[in-house]
Amino acid sequence: MAGSDDTRPQYHIATELVHMDSDNVKDNYNAASVPIYQTATFKQTQADGTGGEYDYSRSGNPTRTAVEAHMAKIMRAERAFVVSTGMTALDVILRLVKSGQEIIAGDDLYGGTNRLLTYVSQYNGVKVHNVDTTQPEKVAERLDPVKTRLVLLESPTNPLIKIADIRTIASKVHEQCPAALVVVDNTMMSPLLQNTLELGADIEYHSGTKYLSGHHDLMAGVIGCKTAQVADQLYFVINSNGSGLGAFDSWLLLRGVKTLAIRMDKQQANAEQIAEFLEAQGLKVHYPGLKSHPQYELHRSLASGPGAVLSFETGDVGVSERIVESARLWGISVSFGCVNSLISMPCKMSHASIPAEIRKQRHLPEDLIRLCVGIEHVDDLVSDLANALRKAGITVKQ
Ligand SMILES: Cc1ncc(COP(=O)(O)O)c(C=O)c1O
Ligand SMILES: N[C@@H](CCSC[C@H](N)C(=O)O)C(=O)O
Numbered sequence: 181m182a183g184s185d186d187t188r189p190q191y192h193i194a195t196e197l198v199h200m201d202s203d204n205v206k207d208n209y210n211a212a213s214v215p216i217y218q219t220a221t222f223k224q225t226q227a228d229g230t231g232g233e234y235d236y237s238r239s240g241n242p243t244r245t246a247v248e249a250h251m252a253k254i255m256r257a258e259r260a261f262v263v264s265t266g267m268t269a270l271d272v273i274l275r276l277v278k279s280g281q282e283i284i285a286g287d288d289l290y291g292g293t294n295r296l297l298t299y300v301s302q303y304n305g306v307k308v309h310n311v312d313t314t315q316p317e318k319v320a321e322r323l324d325p326v327k328t329r330l331v332l333l334e335s336p337t338n339p340l341i342k343i344a345d346i347r348t349i350a351s352k353v354h355e356q357c358p359a360a361l362v363v364v365d366n367t368m369m370s371p372l373l374q375n376t377l378e379l380g381a382d383i384e385y386h387s388g389t390k391y392l393s394g395h396h397d398l399m400a401g402v403i404g405c406k407t408a409q410v411a412d413q414l415y416f417v418i419n420s421n422g423s424g425l426g427a428f429d430s431w432l433l434l435r436g437v438k439t440l441a442i443r444m445d446k447q448q449a450n451a452e453q454i455a456e457f458l459e460a461q462g463l464k465v466h467y468p469g470l471k472s473h474p475q476y477e478l479h480r481s482l483a484s485g486p487g488a489v490l491s492f493e494t495g496d497v498g499v500s501e502r503i504v505e506s507a508r509l510w511g512i513s514v515s516f517g518c519v520n521s522l523i524s525m526p527c528k529m530s531h532a533s534i535p536a537e538i539r540k541q542r543h544l545p546e547d548l549i550r551l552c553v554g555i556e557h558v559d560d561l562v563s564d565l566a567n568a569l570r571k572a573g574i575t576v577k578q
Contacts, residue, residue, distance in 0.1 A: 193254065193372055194441035200250050200434075206242070214246045216431045239419050243427040247434040251392075254371045254437070255384055257404030259411035261418055262425040262433060266367060266387025267292050269401030273330070273363055273383055275417045276410075279305030281329040284322045286313040286344065287542045288337040291531035293365065294538075297332075310542070313337070313344040314475065320352045328353075328360045333381075335482065336368050339491050339526040339550045341466040343475035346482055350380025361410065367391070367517070371404075372444050374483035382406050383414075388425075390517025393436035394443050398429045443519060443555060447488035450521075450561060451553040455490050457562050460577060461569065464493040488553040489516050491526070493545050494574070500525060500547040502572035509556065509564040516552030521561055524550050 191199070205214050219241075225231030234240050244262060252260035263269050270293060277283060277300065285297055287310040294310075301308045311318040313333055322328070331353050335344040350362045363383045364376040370391040376384040386392055388400030405411040418424050425433065448469075455467040465472070468479035469486030479486065494500045503523075504512055510523035514530045524530060527539055527546045534544070553561070566576045 196254055197372070197440050198438050200246070201253065205246055214243060214431060214434060216427050217242045218427050237427065238422045238424060241424070241427050241430070243434075244425055244430040247425075247430045247437075250434060250437065251371075251402050252404065255402075255404035256375055256377055257384070258406055258408050259415075260402060260404045261411075261414060262388065262430055263401040263403065263418060263423045264425055264429075265399045266365075266385070266389055266401040267296060268423045269385040269387075269403045270296055270365070272401075272403065272414055272417045272421075272423055273385065274300055274306075276361065276413060277304070277306050277329045280327070282307040282309065282322075282324060282327040283330045283332060284309045284311060284319055284328060285332040286334055286337055286342075287311060288313075288340045288342055288544065289332075289334050290338045290365070290367075291526075291533045293332075293334075294531075295533045313349070314342045316345050316348045316352060319349050320356065323353060323356045323360070325357050325359075328357045330361050330363050332363045332365070334365045334368070335374075336468055336479070336487065336489070338368060338489070339531060339548060340544065341468060341473075341489065341491055343468060343473075343479045343482070345478055346376055346379040346381060354380070368489055369483050369487055370440060370444060370517075372440050373448075373485045373487060377404060377406050379482060382410060387517075388433050389515060391440060391444060392517075393433050394439060394517060394519060395436060396515060396518040398432045398436075400425055400429055400433050402433075444485075444488065446555045447519075447553050448485050450555070450558045451488040451490055451551075452486065453558050454551065454553055454561060454565065457565070458490075458492050461574065466491045489550065490553070491548050491550040494547050494549065494572075497547045499572045499574070500549050503549060503568045503574075506568035506571035507564055508567075509560060510551070510568070516550075518552070519555045521554035521556060522552040524552075526550050 222232050222234040248260045297308045300306045309322045333344045353362050361382040364381040366376050366384045367387045367390050384404045386402040388402045452469045459465045467490035507523050510521050513522045
């Protein structure tokens with residue numbers, strides 16, 4: 181880990197989230213909160229343009245450096261970067277892939293990720309294989325020691341909450357394709373619940389728009405790299421295309437991440453109760469905290485909790501629409517990871533950019549409802565959901 185000090189105690193992640201290493205916060209006045217360096221350029225002392233630690237905010241900014249160093253510590257990364265959105269994080273990573281090379285990705289993945297992968301396959305001469313990542317052998321079948329450059333995983337997947345055995349897949353990839361990189365979108369778990377670099381990934385990225393910030397008041401992406409070599413390549417891209425996060429949003433992200441543990445603990449506890457309530461109604465619920473989840477044990481071996489996003493099927497699109505529109509506390513909205521609870525229909529919202537025939541091929545149910553559980557009182561959330569189910573014609577057992 182960058183800048184690690186062997187004599188420093190290793191604290192629990194909930195503690196690490198709150199405390200910043202003091203050498204990451206250089207400030208003339210000992211400000212308790214990292215200052216927002218809202219500046220495009222920095223004065224130099226030498227005629228050759230040197231003499232200052234920073235020269236231009238596209239290349240580096242002290243507020244951004246502070247949150248990047250903090251995220252590297254939290255993710256146990258050699259180096260971390262913060263960029264303008266989660267999709268920008270993926271876009272920066274995809275610059276590592278050249279024409280003629282191949283990517284292996286899941287067949288259940290965020291709609292925007294699918295859209296960007298489709299773009300690179302159409303315009304950049306990159307072949308993308310979409311496979312069922314719940315089966316490591318399906319990934320292994322597509323590995324090519326010469327062509328495979330990236331293996332891109334989500335676990336749990338968005339929106340069907342399937343689990344990829346990151347550990348097994350990473351070891352197969354590294355064994356068969358030493359030049360390939362394993363990349364994991366860890367947005368749904370956050371670094372609090374799952375550390376994918378320790379599970380074998382080379383790059384972990386997040387939509388910082390979600391749990392890391394927690395309040396839906398900014399867009400951000402976070403990338404953690406296992407090696408300095410990959411980090412140098414990604415920094416070159418970020419400096420070249422100007423995708424680094426601005427100072428104010430860096431500051432907001434840093435403020436948000438400090439409360440990640442307390443938010444996620446509450447959101448997850450609520451989600452567990454809501455998943456049990458829905459399952460008790462006879463609905464098909466996708467949530468790795470339920471023993472009925474086909475990969476319950478696998479998920480427990482990868483992560484320290486099931487998180488706070490779940491989805492369920494009603495068997496009828498009209499019924500699902502009535503449930504979504506009848507909820508009062510659950511806001512109809514895309515995104516997740518915020519303190520307030522959200523309800524959505526992925527096929528009509530977050531995953532609408534995946535063409536209908538591909539959604540069908542990949543068995544993405546049109547009636548699927550996704551719940552992103554917040555920190556409200558769980559009784560209010562259950563009661564609001566029960567009312568919505570009743571309004572949609574479902575008999576509710578309490
Ligand atoms: C799993 C996942 N990864 C990445 C993204 C992209 O993040 P952003 O919206 O910050 O670009 C999203 C949602 O947008 C997502 O759900
Ligand atoms: N209209 C947006 C939809 C964003 S979905 C955001 C989030 N990842 C989710 O899963 O809810 C788009 O076209 O990208």
